[in-house]
Amino acid sequence: MIKWALIFAVIAIVAGILGFGGIAGAAAGIAKFLAILALIVFLIFLVLGFTVAKKIVD
Template identity: 55%
Template sequence: MLRWTIIFLVVAIIAGILGFGGIAAGAAGIAKILFFVFLVLFVLSLISKGFGRS
């Protein structure tokens, strides 16, 4: 999932440089959503791993 976030971030940057506002905004929105989903899953995996050691 992190790879998809990076792909959409690169697409948003390239589209922003080339001036495609709608495409850049859409790709940036998807990248932001995927980043937060990845972050939540990462924190949950850390918490579950911490409880598993007890």
């Protein structure tokens, strides 16, 4: 998911440099959404990892 966020961020930067404002904005929005989604999934798995590890150790 982070890979796709980085790809869309690069597309947004290149499109912005070339003057394609609409495409750059759309690609930046998608990259932002994917990065936030990846962060949320990471945090969920982090919390689950700590809770499951605590139950296994006890």
